[in-house]
Amino acid sequence: MLKRLFGVLLFVFCLSASGLAQDLKVNNKEVSQGQEVNLFYDDLDAGKIPFSRNSAKLKKAEVTFDKGRTWEEMELEGSQFTYAYRPPADETVIPEFLLTAEDGSINTERPNIRINYKRQKPDDAVEAVLEKMKDFYEQESIDRFINLFSYSYPDRVKFQEAIQNDFYNYKNIRLFYRIDRRTFESDFEGAIWDVYWERNGDSRTGSSFNDSANITMRFDKEGGVWLISGLRNNTIFGSSLLSQPELAVSSADILFTDGLATQVYVAATVHNTGNTAANNVVVAFYGNGAGFGGPWTLQGTKTISTIGAGSQATTATILFTGTTGFNHYYKIVVDPDSQIPETDETNNSSTATYVFP
Amino acid sequence: MAKCVLCVKRGIFLAFVFCLFSGFIISQASAEIHATQEATGTYYHVDGQTSRSFYPSNRATFLYEGSVDFKDQYKDSEFSLFGNINYRSTNDKLVDRKDNSIERMYFGLKGAAQEYLAGDFYSNFSEYSLGNALKGGRIVLGDDKSFRFTILGGIDTSKWEDLWEKGQEDSNAKRYVGGMRLESKFFENKLNLNFNYGYAHDDDSSIPVTGTPTNVNVFSFDSKYKLNEYLGFYGEIAQSFTDENTRLSTVTTKGDKAGKFGFDLNLKDYTLNTQYSRVGAHFNTTGGFSSKDLETWNLDGMWFLPAKVKFKHYLRMDSDNLEKLKSTTTRQLNPGGKFAFTLPWDISANMGADFRKRFSTDKGTNEKTLTYTTSFGKDFGIVYSTLGYNRVVVSNKISPAQERTSDVYSLGLDGSFKIKEVKLSWSTSEDIERVAYKEAHKADFTASTSLGLKANFPSTLALQAKTSYTDSDYYLHSTDSKNRKYYFSVSRNIMRSLLKDDLAFDVTYERNCYRYYGGDNNYAETILKGKLNYKF
Numbered sequence: 001m002l003k004r005l006f007g008v009l010l011f012v013f014c015l016s017a018s019g020l021a022q023d024l025k026v027n028n029k030e031v032s033q034g035q036e037v038n039l040f041y042d043d044l045d046a047g048k049i050p051f052s053r054n055s056a057k058l059k060k061a062e063v064t065f066d067k068g069r070t071w072e073e074m075e076l077e078g079s080q081f082t083y084a085y086r087p088p089a090d091e092t093v094i095p096e097f098l099l100t101a102e103d104g105s106i107n108t109e110r111p112n113i114r115i116n117y118k119r120q121k122p123d124d125a126v127e128a129v130l131e132k133m134k135d136f137y138e139q140e141s142i143d144r145f146i147n148l149f150s151y152s153y154p155d156r157v158k159f160q161e162a163i164q165n166d167f168y169n170y171k172n173i174r175l176f177y178r179i180d181r182r183t184f185e186s187d188f189e190g191a192i193w194d195v196y197w198e199r200n201g202d203s204r205t206g207s208s209f210n211d212s213a214n215i216t217m218r219f220d221k222e223g224g225v226w227l228i229s230g231l232r233n234n235t236i237f238g239s240s241l242l243s244q245p246e247l248a249v250s251s252a253d254i255l256f257t258d259g260l261a262t263q264v265y266v267a268a269t270v271h272n273t274g275n276t277a278a279n280n281v282v283v284a285f286y287g288n289g290a291g292f293g294g295p296w297t298l299q300g301t302k303t304i305s306t307i308g309a310g311s312q313a314t315t316a317t318i319l320f321t322g323t324t325g326f327n328h329y330y331k332i333v334v335d336p337d338s339q340i341p342e343t344d345e346t347n348n349s350s351t352a353t354y355v356f357p
Numbered sequence: 358m359a360k361c362v363l364c365v366k367r368g369i370f371l372a373f374v375f376c377l378f379s380g381f382i383i384s385q386a387s388a389e390i391h392a393t394q395e396a397t398g399t400y401y402h403v404d405g406q407t408s409r410s411f412y413p414s415n416r417a418t419f420l421y422e423g424s425v426d427f428k429d430q431y432k433d434s435e436f437s438l439f440g441n442i443n444y445r446s447t448n449d450k451l452v453d454r455k456d457n458s459i460e461r462m463y464f465g466l467k468g469a470a471q472e473y474l475a476g477d478f479y480s481n482f483s484e485y486s487l488g489n490a491l492k493g494g495r496i497v498l499g500d501d502k503s504f505r506f507t508i509l510g511g512i513d514t515s516k517w518e519d520l521w522e523k524g525q526e527d528s529n530a531k532r533y534v535g536g537m538r539l540e541s542k543f544f545e546n547k548l549n550l551n552f553n554y555g556y557a558h559d560d561d562s563s564i565p566v567t568g569t570p571t572n573v574n575v576f577s578f579d580s581k582y583k584l585n586e587y588l589g590f591y592g593e594i595a596q597s598f599t600d601e602n603t604r605l606s607t608v609t610t611k612g613d614k615a616g617k618f619g620f621d622l623n624l625k626d627y628t629l630n631t632q633y634s635r636v637g638a639h640f641n642t643t644g645g646f647s648s649k650d651l652e653t654w655n656l657d658g659m660w661f662l663p664a665k666v667k668f669k670h671y672l673r674m675d676s677d678n679l680e681k682l683k684s685t686t687t688r689q690l691n692p693g694g695k696f697a698f699t700l701p702w703d704i705s706a707n708m709g710a711d712f713r714k715r716f717s718t719d720k721g722t723n724e725k726t727l728t729y730t731t732s733f734g735k736d737f738g739i740v741y742s743t744l745g746y747n748r749v750v751v752s753n754k755i756s757p758a759q760e761r762t763s764d765v766y767s768l769g770l771d772g773s774f775k776i777k778e779v780k781l782s783w784s785t786s787e788d789i790e791r792v793a794y795k796e797a798h799k800a801d802f803t804a805s806t807s808l809g810l811k812a813n814f815p816s817t818l819a820l821q822a823k824t825s826y827t828d829s830d831y832y833l834h835s836t837d838s839k840n841r842k843y844y845f846s847v848s849r850n851i852m853r854s855l856l857k858d859d860l861a862f863d864v865t866y867e868r869n870c871y872r873y874y875g876g877d878n879n880y881a882e883t884i885l886k887g888k889l890n891y892k893f
Contacts, residue, residue: 029389139805142749143747151655154651155648155651156673157673157689157715158687158689158715168759171829171838172829172838174409174871176411178451178453180453181461181515182460183490185479190481192479192490194515200411202835202836205836206835208409216490216515216529218644218646230646232644232645273568273569341683341721342683
């Protein structure tokens, strides 16, 4: 019996609640129970969110935006009780109503409506970050520039050092950006934008330079402020410190050219997958004779003067001799003394076999 | 065949448009549509050394942009249909590489505990798993109160290329991404336990021949536990497997781990956030935003002292070369603190110091930077003033030429007042920087002045003018420069009805003049822009 009564009461409550909610208007638009509304400053008149609800059978209506700590009386305008709320900053507004009926009974109405108010439209707010990033970098203002980045930005200390290095090395910097993609999280608390950046300027000694990059930028809203929390493919900001070559060689890159009988010329193609050129790359050539197990013997070294970023280059050849009909093993080691700083030093050597005809 | 593919692409697009608009055709009464249409004409003109400018030397361009947002709540259903499309047409290559393009589009169905979405979206599972902006689909089942399951898949690429639009040569690399996330909450939502899986595969055809396309599989558990109102813990452990170059005949798969752990302490007078993290050299996420080969300790605290004094302090320490794959290990140390307090006559003040040190085991790096910051602010009612002084001392044992001391003085004034119904806002600032080089015994000197004025009339007419002047006098005179910038704009809402229709115009004039040592590289840019915006 009690369960049934409870069920009926619940049904009546839900019905009445939904009925009340249907009477409610937020920013002059009807809203329903549990609805989520996104509002921006541009959508409002004089920065205020107007609330209105039907005054039928009501003597008085009050509204709260702080879970009942303070109540504001709504004004009766025609058949509607109205109140205009001015949000002081970005916030989630959850209104509740205290309704006094004509017979004096008081009800609290919780329509469970969430109004996500943001002063700036997310597109404008994130674009303002890009504009500041451009201005502060051009002005070489390191503190203002670095404050645009989240504390959770990966390796932030090194990034700050790298920006300081840029401002030492480059003068008269000018930046240009073009936005290729704007994607937001559904709650507008995060975003990923693809931005093409181009930079020109002078080195300390006055020679001009120009570079560009398609950078994927991640933004997060922290404490109401949009901050940069990640950069992918960044070869511009902090490039004077962050850019490193990345040398790599695989067995397919070891090239054999037949020489005279029992002779083979060996060369190696070295890849640089990093974002800056590698200079004076030393390549060491080892052999261990026929069959497994022999010690690697250094046959000689060759030096490649420059391998551009994202490019490859092939060494001059080294002559090896062997025994007809046997497998011979060769090892290539790039930058054997680790003179060139790289992200990964484990992909600098490889081996290959060659059978003398 | 090509015609057939084109037909399929157009079919997909038309199906999308049909889905987007069918909702409000069926039930217009509850549909909510917001649209913005904007037409812009721009004229660029560059004098002098035009090759130094990013803008064309003499060109007029047009740009048309439109955006439609749509939401439709079905009266007898828990579902609402929503969608968005942004499109653009232009001949201005500084704005878009293509003449006509779809910038963003998505549509979906949303219910109380489920969501189905197709089109552009951004999903961020966790720091060490999946965080990508995709063109594809996402299904979310459950709510954020107890249990939620998310599954998604799509292409991480900046444009709708090869689907509706023709691809461009300089487009970003494309990456196919998929993943799932299971979220559960326990103990009255005090404990969150989540499992994440992400997969990413680079599209070979979009990677240059010299590049290395990869495959990434990453698994992670992340968790958050709020012990009470004072103390909360969080952490994540992850394992990734990466095929480092899928073009090779024998692909090498490298596995690596990442993890983080931290806690937040919130006392009445003191808050502290700490985090320890360790990310392996071969660890990868699908988004590619996380650090690599780095072990980090971070402590950030705020102490609320008596007399409204706040003391913010932090310590950051990190080290790379965790698996000794490099010949040298670099360590970084960054402690700092700042006091914020109020002086007599309601003057707000900030004083702080920051120390940053980077050094490597092979002694190839040894840099220190010490920064002192002081600033004062005072609200005089009609004017707010700020006065700041920063000193930065850089020492570098490896490159003594870089050793320098920089002193920056800045003064800012801004205010607003009303003359009858016209609101006038103004601002002015002056920054002076002197950088003294220890080895050279010489100094750079830069002075910047800016001035801004804005008038808002009751008719919504707004006039704005800004100007700035920067004079850089370097001790290496070959890079000396003088820049002047002027900006003027007029805007007004022409029509604003009760239905929130809005028609506005905005005309801006911008002139930037750059003068360099010797005069050969001098140039000046003029940009004149007229914009008409309509939204409803």
